[in-house]
Amino acid sequence: MKRRNFIRNTGIGTGSIFAGGSFFSLLASCTKGDMMNNNGMNMGGQPFPITEGNFSxxxxxxxxxxxxxxxxxxxxxxxxxxxxxxxxxxxxxxxxxxxxxxxxxxxxxxxxxxxxxxxxxxxxxxxxxxxxxxxxxxxxxxxxxxxxxxxxxxxxxxxxxxxxxxxxxxxxxxxxxxxxxxxxxxxxxxALNLPSGNFELPLVIQDKRLTSSGITYNPSMGEVMSGYMGETIIVNGVAFPFAEVASRFYRLRILNGSNARIYNLAFSNNTDIIIIGNDGGLLKNPIAVKNILLAPGERLDVLVNFAGATIGTEIFLESRVFDNGGSAQGKQGFKIMKFKVTQSVNNSFTVPVSLSSINAIPPSSSSKTRTFVINAMQMSNGMNMTGIHRINDKVYDSSRIDERVAANATEIWVFDNSQGDEPHPMHLHGVHFQVLERKGGRAKLTASESGWKDTVLVLPRETVKIIIPFATLEGVFVFHCHNLEHEDDGMMLQYQLA
Ligand SMILES: [Cu+2]
Missing domain, CATH: 2.60.40.420 (Cupredoxins -  blue copper proteins)
Known part of the structure; x- marks a missing residue:
């Protein structure tokens, strides 16, 4: 039996909290508003603001x-x-x-x-x-x-x-x-001849909490609730960088590799983000948007056209404010990196009309529907501080198989955050899935949620339904929230495919 321990996460000695019965002094020591909302039961973190660098x-x-x-x-x-x-x-x-x-x-x-x-x-x-x-x-x-x-x-x-x-x-x-x-x-x-070589840029976007000597990781209780965020955005390991680009199409392969921070990606000149792929590869058809949410663990494959920009033009990839991100996310807009147009070229590339063949899995092919309530928060019954984040009121236990799935079965899984007030990007190991439906909150699928996925963002008040064709990879896999503080806090279960 694994016992989750909030104390371990904080790095605070157990004696300082429980020996004197002074749990409430811990509450008092947290940032104002860090712990309790109006009804005093649910807890959420505070935004951790970005401090922009100079993109040099x-x-x-x-x-x-x-x-x-x-x-x-x-x-x-x-x-x-x-x-x-x-x-x-x-x-x-x-x-x-x-x-x-x-x-x-x-x-x-x-x-x-x-x-x-x-x-x-x-x-x-x-x-x-x-x-x-x-x-x-x-x-x-x-x-x-x-x-x-x-x-x-x-x-x-x-x-x-x-x-x-x-x-x-x-x-x-x-x-x-x-x-x-x-x-x-x-x-x-x-066969699509997408931009490649120097014109295909991987972008791993992460936020870090930097000191002059290293990366700090010491989440407070509020940060176990919200997830741990940093003040510095790094892309491919460097803080607030710039790239020199030519006046043509680029293919950007974007990963949100942050522990908790969700980005609402957009370009500062409001140019189209042409989405051609997501976690599971190419979409059926490209779709152009002005902004798109990207949660921890999710990926985007996009085309962006710098054609028409004069030499010297600076265009920023940025994150814009967004609604419904809970108490800690979406409150601040900030720049992530800079693209500087330094070369004028002829641009012969045209965006393919069709990218891939993807067949929608009919819901009728599902043999079982499983529902997972993912908001859980247990503060009653003696102020148990372990396993604050739960799925179906359970914390991760390696000795327990939570779901047994037949090999080759197709199933519908429902992630119910309708009572929750934190975002949870839910990730399944071992499979790709299709997103069927979102109720509550945004109440619809986003432009990057067609095709195949392995991580789906469930914002506060949302319920998201996915359909999963399980294959023959027999064994025990986990599925969990990809807010990594939530995951380490126990928001993870196991399924056995057999
Ligand atoms: Cu979560």
């Missing part, structure tokens, strides 16, 4: 490797904001690991060495691979040990990513730097 550092592009690679989790340093600060990395001198790029149908053989002083592992977010290669929270690699992740990539082209997933330490390890991209390519994608 060149955007780095992570090095690209094939599926045969060694990754070594280690304490290292990285030049994030002009200083070499202490970070965790999958390679020396880098806050991000290399981008692993493979073709569908090929084998990946990734030798993972854990040179941290604590347990870790790697979860391959978005990859449909066997359970024993998926980085289950209990499949850990001890300090000084290694593990070979070996699997065949058998899925459509798309942008996936990797990060640690050890029970209770995922959020801290990811926040301190452990993450990387995993791109799958296929012939359908290649």
């Amino acid at each position: 550092r060149l955007l780095p592009i992570p090095n690209t490797v094939t599926g045969n690679v060694s990754l070594t989790a280690q304490a290292t340093t990285s030049n994030v904001n002009g200083n070499n600060i202490s970070v965790l990395g999958y390679q020396a001198n880098g806050i991000l690991g290399p981008t692993i790029r493979v073709n569908n149908g090929t084998n990946a053989n990734i030798s993972f060495q854990n040179n941290l002083s604590e347990k870790s592992n790697i979860h391959w977010h978005g990859l449909k691979i066997p359970a024993n290669m998926d980085g289950h929270p209990e499949d850990i690699v001890n300090p000084g040990s290694s593990f070979n992740y070996q699997f065949t990539v058998n899925q459509r082209a798309g942008l996936n990513w990797y990060h640690p997933h050890p029970d209770g330490a995922t959020a801290r390890q990811a926040f301190q730097g452990l993450a990387g991209l995993f791109m799958v390519n296929d012939s359908e994608e290649a």
